[in-house]
Amino acid sequence: MAEFTSETITRTVHRWIVPAAEPWGAAAGEIGKAWAVAERAYRDHFEIPDDRPLHDDALRFHVRDEEIVIEFATEAIAT
DSSP, rough: OOOOOOOOOEEEEEEEEEOOTTTOOOOOOHHHHHHHHHHHHHHHHHOTTTTTTOOHHHHHEEEEEEEEEEEEEEEOOOO
C-alpha cells in the first residue's frame, strides 16, 4: 500500500512597476523609490534586520516594453 501526503503551495509575487516609456525611459529617482519600498517589504516579510545585507537575488528587475518591474516572490502552504 502506498503511503504519501500532499500539499498545496500558494505563491505570491510582489511587484513594483515603474513607467519607462520611450524615448526617455524610467527616471532614476522613481527606480530608487520603488527599489527602496520593495527592499523594505522584502525585509519586513522575511524579518531581515537593516544591518544585514540582502542576498544578491532577493529582488529581481524585469524590463518590459514600457516599464521596469521590481519583484520578489513568497510561498506558503495553503491551509
